[in-house]
Each structure stands twice: as structure tokens, then as C-alpha cells.
Amino acid sequence: MKKLYISLALLAALALTTAFAQKEVVIGWSGAVTGPTSDAGKYVVQGIEDYCQYANDENLVPGYTIKCITRDDEYNNDNTLRNFESYLDEDMVAFIGYATGGSLQLKVNTTEEEVPLMGSSLHIGLIDSPDNEYMFLPITSYSEQVLSLFEWIAENHEGDGAPKVAMFVHASPFGRAPVEDARLAAEILGVEIVEVQEATKGLDYTAMLQRWDNAGVEYMIGQHVQSPIATILNSAKDLGLLDKIQFMGAHYTGGTSLITLAGDAAENFIWSTSFYLPDENQPGMTLQRTIGERYGRNQDAIEETNYTTGLLQASIYIEAARLAALSGDVTKESFYSALLTMNGDNEFEPGFSVGPVSFSEDDHIGVDALRLLQVQDGKFVAITEAFNSATFPQVHPPR
Amino acid sequence: MAINRWIQSGNYRRSYKEDQTIFATFSEQASLIVFLIFLALVPHMPFMNRQLFRVVDLAFIYTIAVMGLNIVTGYAGQINIGQAAFMGVGAYAAVTITRDIATPLFQFGKTLPFWYIIILLPLSGLVAALVGAFVGLPSYRLKHLYLAIATLAFQIIFTWGVGHSPFLNQGGSIRIARLDFFGTVIKGSKTIGPFFYYFALIVLIIMAIAMRNILRSKYGRALIAVRDNDRAADAMGINPGLTKVYAFAISGFFAGVAGAIFALYNGSVIVESFSLSTSIDFLAMAIVGGLGTMVGSLIGPSFMLFLDPFVEKFSGFAQTIFPSTIDVATAMRPTIFGLIIVLFLIYEPRGLANWWRLLRQYFWRWPFKY
Numbered sequence A: 001m002k003k004l005y006i007s008l009a010l011l012a013a014l015a016l017t018t019a020f021a022q023k024e025v026v027i028g029w030s031g032a033v034t035g036p037t038s039d040a041g042k043y044v045v046q047g048i049e050d051y052c053q054y055a056n057d058e059n060l061v062p063g064y065t066i067k068c069i070t071r072d073d074e075y076n077n078d079n080t081l082r083n084f085e086s087y088l089d090e091d092m093v094a095f096i097g098y099a100t101g102g103s104l105q106l107k108v109n110t111t112e113e114e115v116p117l118m119g120s121s122l123h124i125g126l127i128d129s130p131d132n133e134y135m136f137l138p139i140t141s142y143s144e145q146v147l148s149l150f151e152w153i154a155e156n157h158e159g160d161g162a163p164k165v166a167m168f169v170h171a172s173p174f175g176r177a178p179v180e181d182a183r184l185a186a187e188i189l190g191v192e193i194v195e196v197q198e199a200t201k202g203l204d205y206t207a208m209l210q211r212w213d214n215a216g217v218e219y220m221i222g223q224h225v226q227s228p229i230a231t232i233l234n235s236a237k238d239l240g241l242l243d244k245i246q247f248m249g250a251h252y253t254g255g256t257s258l259i260t261l262a263g264d265a266a267e268n269f270i271w272s273t274s275f276y277l278p279d280e281n282q283p284g285m286t287l288q289r290t291i292g293e294r295y296g297r298n299q300d301a302i303e304e305t306n307y308t309t310g311l312l313q314a315s316i317y318i319e320a321a322r323l324a325a326l327s328g329d330v331t332k333e334s335f336y337s338a339l340l341t342m343n344g345d346n347e348f349e350p351g352f353s354v355g356p357v358s359f360s361e362d363d364h365i366g367v368d369a370l371r372l373l374q375v376q377d378g379k380f381v382a383i384t385e386a387f388n389s390a391t392f393p394q395v396h397p398p399r
Numbered sequence B: 001m002a003i004n005r006w007i008q009s010g011n012y013r014r015s016y017k018e019d020q021t022i023f024a025t026f027s028e029q030a031s032l033i034v035f036l037i038f039l040a041l042v043p044h045m046p047f048m049n050r051q052l053f054r055v056v057d058l059a060f061i062y063t064i065a066v067m068g069l070n071i072v073t074g075y076a077g078q079i080n081i082g083q084a085a086f087m088g089v090g091a092y093a094a095v096t097i098t099r100d101i102a103t104p105l106f107q108f109g110k111t112l113p114f115w116y117i118i119i120l121l122p123l124s125g126l127v128a129a130l131v132g133a134f135v136g137l138p139s140y141r142l143k144h145l146y147l148a149i150a151t152l153a154f155q156i157i158f159t160w161g162v163g164h165s166p167f168l169n170q171g172g173s174i175r176i177a178r179l180d181f182f183g184t185v186i187k188g189s190k191t192i193g194p195f196f197y198y199f200a201l202i203v204l205i206i207m208a209i210a211m212r213n214i215l216r217s218k219y220g221r222a223l224i225a226v227r228d229n230d231r232a233a234d235a236m237g238i239n240p241g242l243t244k245v246y247a248f249a250i251s252g253f254f255a256g257v258a259g260a261i262f263a264l265y266n267g268s269v270i271v272e273s274f275s276l277s278t279s280i281d282f283l284a285m286a287i288v289g290g291l292g293t294m295v296g297s298l299i300g301p302s303f304m305l306f307l308d309p310f311v312e313k314f315s316g317f318a319q320t321i322f323p324s325t326i327d328v329a330t331a332m333r334p335t336i337f338g339l340i341i342v343l344f345l346i347y348e349p350r351g352l353a354n355w356w357r358l359l360r361q362y363f364w365r366w367p368f369k370y
Helices: A002-020 A038-057 A077-088 A100-113 A142-156 A179-189 A206-214 A226-239 A256-266 A283-294 A305-326 A332-340 B026-044 B050-075 B083-106 B114-140 B144-163 B166-171 B189-215 B218-228 B230-235 B240-266 B276-289 B294-321 B328-347 B351-365
Strands: A023-031 A064-072 A092-097 A117-119 A164-170 A192-199 A219-223 A246-249 A270-273 A371-376 A379-382 B111-113 B178-181 B184-186
Touching (some): A023 A038, A023 A077, A023 A305, A038 A064, A038 A305, A064 A077, A064 B294, A077 A092, A077 B189, A092 A100, A092 A305, A117 A305, A142 A179, A142 A219, A142 A246, A164 A179, A164 A226, A179 A192, A206 A226, A256 A371, A305 A332, B050 B083, B050 B189, B083 B114, B083 B144, B083 B166, B083 B240, B114 B144, B114 B178, B114 B240, B144 B166, B144 B276, B184 B189, B189 B218, B189 B240, B218 B240, B230 B240, B276 B328, B294 B351
Parallel strands (some): A164 A192, A164 A219, A219 A246, B111 B178
Antiparallel strands (some): A371 A379
């Protein structure tokens, strides 16, 4: 009889545990924790993991536990696809991508599996058709960022004749992403693109800079990552070109790391991004510091824009999960629908970016605004209010 | 005394005709059949999930490319550091032929009929073979490291050329429609994984039979003769230059077929999949498997691809031991794979194929040692 009571008690406990068990919302991330570009990827993944933990600790999605699975793909497309498919076995409702190549390759998979993908890559081709129904950008695209710099040049150029610009881009789809739009915009704005230099990495850019100097280049726009831009700035300083050429760059060229790497050579560098900076007095940045400190991140991580990227991506998905939970069960279908209703009254303002996050069937770019910032006295300072590029919709209408 | 071909413990082929047989013993034949039946059953095993399907499917596809590499490097002795580019040529041939010729011509909708794939694979292989023959032309004059540099140049030119070609979307992804297999559209990882498991396996078997047959023909022996001593081969009436070009063409064909399957498998093509590091991975697979052996081409890619997730886990573990300022994890993968290649080159240059040979001989001779 005693055994029967114990068995019944155990069964009842099991039934209660099952009844009150939190349901899971599975979000997958695959990116470069090691290998190329891991200097950015390691902070992005920290941001994602921390925000997920924060969401669970603060019970941001009542009744649900957020399970963020993160795996290193070594910046290898095959590994990205492998990770994506393995997450499907774990009932993933949404995926956070990283590399441009891997995300471009996943477009067809997202459509077939009906799983949304929001990447760290801001390649406009990700949200161009075909297979773009489930593809999202968290902030403005590389194209819009680069075009905003072209507009700044056209407005602020003081010399005679067309301003001469050289572009320095990564030799990959990531680097080439804004080039076509930039050429079209340059024609509209009356800017001359002297050269588009492709490179992966280099230790010295003296020859390239001297060539540009001889060609009369007045502006350089980078679509690359921080370290080669820092090397260029240092080479330009050695050649005395910092006063002759205005150096500028899109989202992944700037941030605190650029100043650390380039030192005083970074002075006057102009950067286009949609993110606030950790030293700005903004609610999102306060939250970033709180989260970073709560989960034991070092100061380097807390001050990194790539950490903000991870926080923003995770926060958008968790908000979508919250909206989906309000209307019933969180499934990949309800999650996707919730993501598309994130507009109007449902606009999301996590405070990490210069504008609110909104998505709809026709709008797959989360934060639509950006700012230009310039290094002044060793720190980035905003030189414009939040705005949209006027030429971008002209050269790249929705496709 | 007649030889019992079920239990013979060595090579007792006594005539040229017997030497031409594909299998030395019936037991070898039977064990292969059993192994193929096992492979046919694998997709039905409960442990097969999407991730495993991807690893195995990729192993099959890469094996076809590595078989081609083994022909040119292992059998003909010509170093090739551009096999991924040849694979890329096949992949891009498949997508562009489909997009610009076949779709307007045959009015394909959102899917491609299976009969078309049967034509597309050899066609893509043929394009890659022509490019392979062209790239192989320097082998008339160049040898060893100089030829390696020539193939490296092709790899670089391929990546640069695709990246700057608007026709190829500047290396960005180009979509290829999914297959329609007699009324069933092969889309979604749940269907793609098992379908391409069988599809790639069947193509692999066909290519393996083709390779085996090439190697036991006079053309195959010419490859080995040129590798071992091209002057002696020349003296015997073999044209070494033409043989090398021919080796590059066959190698290109294998890579091209692999590339076309790769494109169909992923549903899109992107230049980053055919980078120099992939070419070096192929070379590593061939070396670890065993250069100049067919079994090596089959074992090497699987070994390396299955090892990768373990290395990834180990890298993560190693990073927890060291301070976060030292990026040990990033260095771990190239270090481990580099070490494996070096150790194989020093201690087992005949690769895993030799271990397989020793294992088989052990069972042949059992219970005797010699």
C-alpha cells in the first residue's frame, strides 16, 4: 500500500511538473566565434546570449523560456547551413545569421522551411527578391549607409569640380554589396568614383594611398571591417594624407575598436551607423551596461558596437515572441506573423538604435534611420541627426 | 590447383585477363555489396537527423571532387591547388545553363524535371573538363611547384573573375530551381537530406566505377607511368604532355559533376563555397585518405568532414582553459588539421587507405599472422 501511495505521489508530481513546465521558444544563431571576422562575431554572440538570459531572468515572455542556441561556424557557409538544419531538429522558430555568404545561401532555405532570418550582414541583396519573404535586416543596409556618406560629401565638398572618391571594399559579396548602388548614386550626386579597390587584408597600404593621392582622391569610403581601416589610417598618417583625404566608412568599419586600433590616426574619421554608442546617455545603452555587467562581461565587450548588434537582434526576436505569445502559442508561423505586425502601435524601441524597430510585409528593414558620427578628441561624436538617405530609394527601389 | 576466390588470402592473378578484373576475390565483391546495402539502409536509421544528413551528403559530393583530384595528383602526379575552382566551374555551369539556356528553351517553371538533371550533370562536368584541360596546358612545360602555382593562379583568377562578373551576380548567390522527382518536389531539408543522400551516392558509385575503369585501362596506366617517370613513359610511346592535360580534364569532369550536385543540393551557388581554403581542404582529404588510391578518395572526405564538428567542440573547450584575450579557438582548427596532414605525410604517407589495406589483410589471413 505504501508503495502505491509513493507511486501515486510521484505520478501527481510528474503531472504537475508537466502542467506548469515552461514552453520553449528556440532561437538559433550561427556565426564566427573563431576564424575570419571572429573579432566581431565573438561580441555579437555574447550580446545574443546575454539578452536571452536577461529575457528569461526578467520573464519578458511570460509562460515561455527563451532557448538561444549558438554555435560557431568558423565563417564557413557549409557549417552555417549545417547549424541551421540542426536547429530545425530542435524546433527553431527563428534564426540569426552572421556572414553575408551564409545568409545569402540560406535565403532559399528560409523560404522552404518558413523560418525568419535576421543577420548581422546588412547586404541589401538579402531582402531583395527572390526568396526574400523570411529575410530581415536589423538596421539600415550597407548600401544606404554608403549612400548617406556620398550625400554628405556632395553637401559638404568645398573644392572646385566633382569630389573624387575612392572606395575600399572587402573582396567578397559583403564588400561588393553597396558598390552598384554607390555608382548609381555618384552619378545622381555628381561625385566621381576614381577607384574601387578590393582587398581582404593587408599589412601596409602605402602604395594604394600614394596612388590615390596622385589621382587626386579627396574622400575614401570603406566597406570593410575595422582592422584594415585602422591600418589604412595609420599608413595615411605616416604619409601625411590625413589632411588631404577624408576617411569614412559603413557600419562595420567604425566603433570603439577602430579608435583603439588606429589611435590618433582615427581622428576625423566619419562613420555611418544606426546604433547608439555605449558612452551615449540613452536608455538602451544603460541597459547594455547593466546586462553586460550582470552577466560578467569585460569592459571591452560592454563598449563594443558588435555587442550592441547581438543585443538588438536578440531583443527584436524576443519582442516578436512576446507578441506571438499574446495571441496564443509561439510557433514559427505565429512568430513570423508577429514579426510582420511589429509596426504602428507595435513598433519596438529597445533603445539600442537611433530609431524604432518596425517590420511589415513591405518593410523588412528594422531600424530605418542612421546617423553620421565623427571621431573628435578620440571619441565618436554624432555630426548629424538621425536621417534616411534620399538617394537610396531612387537607386534601389524595393525589389 | 584452382584458386578458391572466396577464401584466397593474397593476389594470385596469373593472367592479364585476371589482372583486369575489378575485384580480386568474391569476398571483396560480397563485402562491397553488403556495405552498399548498409549505406542504402542508413537514411532509415533513427539517429539520422538533418545535421547528419548534411554531413554525409556533403561527404558524398566532396568525395566525387576528391576522386578527380586523386586522378590528377595521386595517379598522374600533378599538384593541383585549384580543385574547388573546378568544382565552382561545374556549379556555375549548372546554374547558368539552367537559367539562360534550359529554362527559356524548355519553359521550366519553378522546378526542374529529373530527366534534365541527368543531362545537366555530365554537361556541367564537360564544361569543367574543358576548363581543366585548358588549365592543364602549362603542365606541358611546368612541373612540381611551378605547376602548383599555375593551378593556384587559376583558383585566384576564378574567384576574382566570378566576383567581378555581373553575369554571375558578382559572386553573390544565384538561385537554381529545385528538382521535381516524378511528381515530388525535392525541397525543405527533411526531403533534401535523404533524397540527395541516395542521389549523390548513386552518382558517386557511377563515378567510382568510371574511375576504376579508367585506371585499369591503358589511359590509367599511362597516368601512373607519367607520374613515376615521364621520360621513361615518353620512351615507351606515351605522350606525357597530353596525358597530363588529359588527367586535368578528367579531374575537372569529376569536380564539375560534384559542383553541379552541390548547386542542386543547396539550391543556390555562391563563390565563397569554392575558395582557396576549400581547395586546400580537398588536398588534405586526398592526402589523409591516401594519394594514388581509390579507397583513399572515398575515406578521406568522410574522415575530415566527420572530424570537423569534434574539432569545433574541442576548440570551444580549449578556449575555456586559456584567458579570453588569447584566441586559442581560432587557431585550433587550422592547427589540428595542419598537424593531421603533417603527421600523415611523415608517418603514413599512404594515408588511411593503407590502414584499410592492413585491416583487410588481417582478416584475409586470419587466424594466421603471415
